[in-house]
Structure formats: structure tokens, C-alpha cells
Amino acid sequence: GESVGLHLPTLSVQEGDNSIINCAYSNSASDYFIWYKQESGKGPQFIIDIRSNMDKRQGQRVTVLLNKTVKHLSLQIAATQPGDSAVYFCAENDTGANSKLTFGKGITLSVRP
Amino acid sequence: DSGVTQTPKHLITATGQRVTLRCSPRSGDLSVYWYQQSLDQGLQFLIQYYNGEERAKGNILERFSAQQFPDLHSELNLSSLELGDSALYFCASSVDILSPLHFGNGTRLTVT
Numbered sequence: 372g373e374s375v376g377l378h379l380p381t382l383s384v385q386e387g388d389n390s391i392i393n394c395a396y397s398n399s400a401s402d403y404f405i406w407y408k409q410e411s412g413k414g415p416q417f418i419i420d421i422r423s424n425m426d427k428r429q430g431q432r433v434t435v436l437l438n439k440t441v442k443h444l445s446l447q448i449a450a451t452q453p454g455d456s457a458v459y460f461c462a463e464n465d466t467g468a469n470s471k472l473t474f475g476k477g478i479t480l481s482v483r484p
Numbered sequence: 485d486s487g488v489t490q491t492p493k494h495l496i497t498a499t500g501q502r503v504t505l506r507c508s509p510r511s512g513d514l515s516v517y518w519y520q521q522s523l524d525q526g527l528q529f530l531i532q533y534y535n536g537e538e539r540a541k542g543n544i545l546e547r548f549s550a551q552q553f554p555d556l557h558s559e560l561n562l563s564s565l566e567l568g569d570s571a572l573y574f575c576a577s578s579v580d581i582l583s584p585l586h587f588g589n590g591t592r593l594t595v596t
Contacts, residue, residue: 405584414486414574414587415527460527466581471540472517474527 379458381479390448394461394475399442401463405472406435406446409458418446418459448480456482487511488588490575496594502563505591509556509577515539516558517578517585518550522571533558534581565595 384390396404402423407415421428421435421444428435434447444461461475487510497503509516518530529542533552544550547565552558562569572592576585 403582407587412589414488414576414589416486417584417586420584464581471529471532471542472585473529474519476526 383481390451392446394444396463400465403464405462407460486586490588505560507558507575513577517576519574
């Protein structure tokens, strides 16, 4: 399949371990944050979102943590599986302004069997 | 399947030419967004439409234009193509600005 082809940082984890993917965002006015997963040959796929009035949100096997003080976002994946291998992007949005969703550079998650 | 449909999947054309990329949003979504993903720039926001009207503009070149039609599908027109325009072009849609974007699988444009 097609690859994104970006020279991205890579996080390598053992299957079954927990993964933590970190993201620093730039706009202190951002109030809505989303994590996306992009597999080879596909578009970004929504994983989980969080609004600025929260600091933690849980989904199925995923947790997003938001630290507005240091403008930091993280995605935790429990019991990482081979199917989790992909490029992960965080995205931020200042919904009070022009509603432009801005993406970070992305991190490649590689799951070792 | 996100419900967002993009055509064509692949497009190969020569410098100087003009192409049109098409997007059908998810049923019920009024907002359409266009993004460009290239090797060294990541996902770059181009333009957003909401219910037929331009809502936000990003780093979209003057050679590029877009529109959203009454049936809510959108087209991205790229003209006077240059080698550097080779990239993946994604369309996304959402119900509103407070909801997540759902992406199509993109159109890979190759300019030779």
C-alpha cells in the first residue's frame, strides 16, 4: 500500500505493552483536541477527542490526557496490538476563531510481535 | 469506512495542466475541508466550506480553488500544476466545527 513517507519519529513497543504517544501543541487558545490514526494508503481515522474543560477522557483501550498549563497532549493505548501500528497525529482547534484544525507532525507507532 | 468518498483515487498529469478532485461528504455533514499531505509538510489545511459558503482558508495557493455545491459535494481545482503539487489531497467532513473531522482516503496526485 501507499505510505505517508514522512520522516517521522518512531515509537517501537512490544505487543501487549502500553503505548504513550506525546504531542506538544502550539496555540494556547486551542480548546478542542483530536487524535487521529493513519494507516498506509488510508486517510486519517478519528480515535478520540477532548475539550479544554477536561483533562482526561477514556475510550476503548485509549486514554487522552490534556495538560493545558504546558500545552501537552498524550494518547495512551492499552495492550498495544499489531493493528495499532500506524502514524498518529494530534490536532488542535481554536473553535472560537476560524475553526481551522491544525495537525502536528505525526509519530509512527511500530508494534513488535 | 468514514463515509467520505473521494475520486479519483490516483491522478497522474503533466506540469501546467489542470485537474479537479471531487469529494462527497458523509450524509448529514454540512462542513467540508480540504487538506494537502506531502512528504515534508505533513497535513496542511487548505480550505473549509460550510453549507456552500467558504468558512476558513489556510495556505491555499492562488492556483487552487474549491467550491461546495448545493448537494454538499465539493470540488478542489488545481491549475497550472507544478512538480511540487504532487501530494495526497484529503477531503474531510463534519457536522459542525465542534465535531471531529472524518476523512476520505484521499486522491494521490502525481505531477510529471
